[in-house]
Amino acid sequence: MRSRLLQLKNSSWAVSALGEQALLIKPKQDEVSLQLIHESCRIIGESSIPGVVDIIPAYESIAVIYDRVLNDLDSEIEILLKAFQYFSAENHSPQKHVIPVCYELGLDWEEVESHTGMKRDRIIQIHLAGAYTVAMMGFLPGFLYLSGLNEEIACSRKQEPRSQIPAGSIGIGGKQTGVYSLESPGGWQIIGRTPLSFFDVRKDPPTVVRAGDQVVFERIREKEFSAQRGDT
Template sequence: MKSRLLQLNNSSWLVSALGEQALLIKPQGDKASLQLIHKSCSVIGESSIPGVVDIIPAYESIAIIYDRVLNDLESEIEMLSKAFRNISAENYSPQKHVIPVCYELGPDWEEVENHTGMKRDRIIQIHLAGANTVAMMGFLPGFLYLSGLNEEIACPRKQEPRSQIPAGSIGIGGKQTGVYSLESPGGWQIIGRTPLSFFDVRKDPPTDVRAGDQVVFERILEKEFFTLKDGGA
């Protein structure tokens, strides 16, 4: 199936097959804004498209996953167009999440201080003042990629990733903040931990956070971290 154009949320999108059971759509023209991506995800989610089981936003595209093998691209686009016709993004309303962070539990402060040329307290002050948006979720379930990091404290990922990073770790990777929902390997510069969990397979849906949501960080002390974590926060 070759690429075709689709009208969505007052914009033109290039549609192409992503395997047999998925479509990839990308805005045409200038570089896609995260706001356009997230509003358009909201429209897709409200459209009740037959067979759609997941909608996955990235920085510049959206993947639409189906539970069936897709037909020819023209008929699939026609179905999408009909579904989008009466749906508006005006009701799009991202949630706000307050994430407590214990910065004393960050093991990479020496590297971050050396790279930025700033003291820890100043870096924390800048990090707390950031306006963060959940740009997307990946590379493991519930991992939050947050845009909005002040470039003054941007840091490259570690040259040698760790084999084990605790769940709840807060890290800097380039111009992003990342939140590790689960214990995993990783190469971000870890500057703190949160006692909150952002993925629970027993819940439906397993996470309350969506791409496009806003995040504010709130500083807590180490004692508060363990009190909240032991309390099942």
């Protein structure tokens, strides 16, 4: 796949076509910080580049999605380059989200305790103490991949994924923790559930969380979980 180098945020990025209506941008350096990925996404988004309809960060790349076919890679890269040259980036403070979590609704405590060699209360204490960053969103709309998990409670995914995980479930998958925005199949170890919703197709935007935002967890009991959900 033909690619071209581009200078963004004082770093070299390789830009290549990703299908007919998208560009893939990857930093050339060996170690990529999430801060660099998220700040570059923000600048692209605020540069009002014609035809850009979505900007999707991953751990080591950015996909820029257009509403048109990209016939000339070089001209599209020039547009990106000019946008960065003329855009004056301001200091940006990420939004902070406090997510209530009911650990009593965890589905996989026995497996997590066995894997970590810790009691449930200690795992909860460590999980609550973490300061997390929204690394990216996917594999389903609004799913939050959160970096910053203490490796003491890292836990491998289930060998046999569940066919159904409730919306709002909070799990551990390897060295990450994450939030299931919708009911779906999945293989993460579920340690709790939040009453909050992180994706609603009826709203604009459908989610208020963005990659680069900060997250902390706050413990609630099952009675409060039901009250916040409006259960009768």
